[in-house]
Amino acid sequence: MKLSRREFGIATAALLLSTKTFAQPAYPSRPVTLLVPQSPGGTNDVVGRILAEQLTQLSGQPFIVENRAGANGNLGTEYAARANGDGYTLLLTVSSTQAINPVLYRKVGFDPVQDFPPVASVGTVPxxxxxxxxxxxxxxxxxxxxxxxxxxxxxxxxxxxxxxxxxxxxxxxxxxxxxxxxxxxxxxxxxxxxxxxxxxxxxxxxxxxxxxxxxxxxxxxxxxxxxxxxxxxxxxxxxxxVVPGYEGELWVGLFAIKGTPAPVIQKLAELVEKATSSPDALKKLEGVGVERIQGGPDKLAAMLKADIARWTPIVKESGAIVD
Known part of the structure; x- marks a missing residue:
């Protein structure tokens, strides 16, 4: 069957697109940055280094913790919000930064829901x-x-x-x-x-x-x-x-950057589940008082939503506000 010039062009373009798709390397194909918006030695940093070690072993690519502390986590989080959404910069953060800061600070420079697609919950810390x-x-x-x-x-x-x-x-x-x-x-x-x-x-x-x-x-x-x-x-x-209704703990969660492809987020969620399930990781997390939470994007999204609802009225009633 003889193709017209237009049909030939369409077929060629489709073939090239297909070839390009199959030629893309599997994620991750280069080092990944875990951006931690808290200081070295803190709870989130300790968890981040345990997680990075396990993810590096599982993926064969380095997962590198980068600390960008300041303004109670706001500076590093705002920096992360401006990163490329390609899966090679990730935000490992805590519930207080994502759920409390947007209510506490007049300007935070990020939207905790819109800017950061949830990947996986990691653990809770009372x-x-x-x-x-x-x-x-x-x-x-x-x-x-x-x-x-x-x-x-x-x-x-x-x-x-x-x-x-x-x-x-x-x-x-x-x-x-x-x-x-x-x-x-x-x-x-x-x-x-x-x-x-x-x-x-x-x-x-x-x-x-x-x-x-x-x-x-x-x-x-x-x-x-x-x-x-x-x-x-x-x-x-x-x-x-002793005090009915009292509950409030810190959780650590991994977020991607807005625009990150869904297959990359799914791959990351699977990697985190495997990483935090290893006996070595569980032992290290338990050793620093962190209890592992198993859950992918939906679980983490629900946790964030619940904490925003929990802390917003408490922040407002306390009268705390930061410029």
């Missing part, structure tokens, strides 16, 4: 209500009683106004009906130092940042912010066991 070892309460029930009778209100330290540590205290005030006085610091490590030194009686701190101090007896843990007890501290109550 915060811990820690007190000085001399504090008169040894259980959450005793703490609530002491706090209700305290005059002036008990002071608690946090990583700063509007931080997750701050809002966990605000939530405790709301749910338990107890007065607490917030003392903002320039980081949770400074707050914990003052608790250990007896300058303030209590603080909320992420489990990885305080677990060694709890184990050594320098701090006493009264409760964890997760819905259930943490396997890393099984004898410490969940605050919700």
């Amino acid at each position: 915060n811990v209500l820690v007190v000085h070892p001399s504090f008169p309460a040894k259980t959450m029930a005793e703490f609530v009683k002491v706090a209700r009778e305290s005059n002036p209100p008990i002071q608690f330290g946090s990583a700063g106004n509007g931080s997750l540590n701050h809002l966990l205290g605000a939530m405790l005030t709301q749910r338990a009906g107890i007065p607490l006085q917030h003392i903002p610091y320039r980081g949770v490590s400074q707050a914990m130092t003052d608790v250990m030194g007896g300058q303030i009686p209590m603080a909320f701190a992420s489990l990885p940042s305080c677990i060694e101090f709890v184990r050594s007896g320098k701090l006493r843990a009264l409760g964890v912010s997760s819905a259930k007890r943490s396997p890393a501290l099984p004898d410490v109550e969940a605050i919700g066991e």
Whole structure:
């Protein structure tokens, strides 16, 4: 059958397109950047390096952690939002940056939903209500009683106004009906130092940042912010066991950049599931107090939606706002 010049051109174009499609290398074909918008040594950074190691082994391509800290995660997240959506720059971030910052800050420079297609949930990290070892309460029930009778209100330290540590205290005030006085610091490590030194009686701190101090007896843990007890501290109550409706934990999730092809996102989700299922990764995550969450894009999207709904009214009621 003889083709017309137009038909011949269409057939040739289709053949070239097909050849180009099949010739594209499998993802990933070069190094991938895991952009972490928090400082080295923090919870997200530790999780990122565990994940990057496993993804590198699985894919045969380097997954490299790049820290871009500042403005409580906003600077690195805004930088990520401007990256190419090709799967070679990814955002590994925490719930507080994605769900709290857009309400807390007047301008954040990114849209947590529109700019970052969800890939996979990685793990959850509870915060811990820690007190000085001399504090008169040894259980959450005793703490609530002491706090209700305290005059002036008990002071608690946090990583700063509007931080997750701050809002966990605000939530405790709301749910338990107890007065607490917030003392903002320039980081949770400074707050914990003052608790250990007896300058303030209590603080909320992420489990990885305080677990060694709890184990050594320098701090006493009264409760964890997760819905259930943490396997890393099984004898410490969940605050919700005593204060109904209290729940708020940090999660770590992997996001792609807007425009990333759906097949790449699916491949990444599969890689993350395998990476976080390995015995080596599970052991390392458990060692720093991170509980693995299995779930792809839909799971992570639902978690983000739920946290935005949870924290928005608490931020507004607390009055915290950052320019």
